[in-house]
Amino acid sequence: MPGPLHGIVVLDLTRILAGPWATQLLADYGAEVIKVENPAGGDDTRHWGPPWLRDAAGRDTEEAAYYAATNRGKRSIAVDLAQRAGRDIVQGLARQADVLIENFKVGGLGAFGLADRDLRPSNPRLIYLSISAFGQDGPRAAEPGYDAMIQGLGGLMSITGVPDGEPGAGPQKVGVAVADLMCGMYATTALLAALQERHTSGRGQYIDLSLLDSQVAWLANQNLNYLVTGRAPGRLGTAHPNIAPYQAFAAADGHLMLAVGNDAQFGRFCKVAGLDELATDARFATNRSRIAHRAELVQRLTTVFATRTCDVWLTVLRDAQVPCGPINDLAQVFADPQVVHRGLRIDLERPEGTTIPGVRQPVVFSRTPLDYERAPPALGADTDIVLRERLGFDESTLAQLRAARVIA
Secondary structure (H helix, E strand, O other): OOOOOOOOEEEEEOOOOHHHHHHHHHHHOOOEEEEEEOOOOOOHHHHOOOOEEEOOOOOEEEEEHHHHOOOOOEEEEEEOOOOHHHHHHHHHHHHHOOEEEEOOOOOHHHHHOOOHHHHHHHOOOOEEEEEEOOOOOOOOOOOOOOHHHHHHHOOOHHHOEEOOOOOOEEEOOOOOOHHHHHHHHHHHHHHHHHHHHHHHHOOOOEEEEEHHHHHHHOOHHHHHHHHHHOOOOOOOOOOOOOOOOEEEEEOOOOEEEEEOOOHHHHHHHHHHHOOHHHHHOOOOOOHHHHHHOHHHHHHHHHHHHOOOOHHHHHHHHHHOOOOEEEOOOHHHHHHOHHHHHOOOEEEEEOOOOOEEEEEOOOOOOOOOOOOOOOOOOOOOOOHHHHHHHHHOOOHHHHHHHHHOOOEO
16 A cells, blocks of 8 residues: 555755655655755755765765655755756746745745745645744744754753752753754644645645744643743753652662652552652642652652662562653664564665665554655755656756756
């Protein structure tokens, strides 16, 4: 069975992370994604190494692992938009596309005749999505922005890190570019919604999506904690603002993450931890009271966790059905039996024999399983075949365009 988006054509004019993450998801779902890249180097992340991809002989290439994380399943065409013939190519592809997604600076594609207003008359069914740092309007619309600054500006770093007054205190960014990644997820869901709406209206539409809007929106319960109380939440390290005990603790030989989600789990935890008196103590019997007396509770638990090893704690808590887990590095993650069983690691091979590792979609469809056959493409690897199939170019035309450096 083909993937659920089989037949949908996506023209991808994005680079770095948010846009490519969205288009990789669409490719995983079965869409045909045509990635348009500048012949002079392509997507910036091709060069964001080390580490570098390795060729069939195990030698480092000049292509970064970062790029491979977000571009599987796509076709790459290298087209110079600075030339009239290059713009004509992309305009021709846009007339056949269901979706166009771009992350040029605000208004940037208008100079190439590739803005929504330019393309819509010839393709009224086109769904056109623009990703920017701050949105298409407002006082900062013209400014550039990257994930780390958006994590700071959008409030995430204010609630991430060790609390003031403790060793290592200070704001921290998250270890992956979550503002970009979440923006890419919002882009994917927005495009799917617009495709569904098009079934009814027969018309495409324009979608304006920004990193800042995405970052603010997905703060979820922390947003409401502030909006309801008027008090800005602070940093709690690994602790949860609304639940206790729900944080990392040091065992005798390492750290683990305890995640007690309700009072029944707390009662079971107290029993296996030898702290039965806490379960009936008015200060700790309910989550509301545990939050009010968090410091006292954490002090008691810190002492008791230090008396046993991680393996002992993980065993007894698992047996008691109290959520608790190790704090794994990525080597431990990919060696975990459950991760191995679920087949999260995949390996994809390019035509020249290079094997590129990756991580499959977490989504598993029962009737339209996802197909991971197309490795992240080399720059311009599909230029000729896409232009032949989509625009009917013959070998002579391709040779002329290549000689003029319009394509590569």
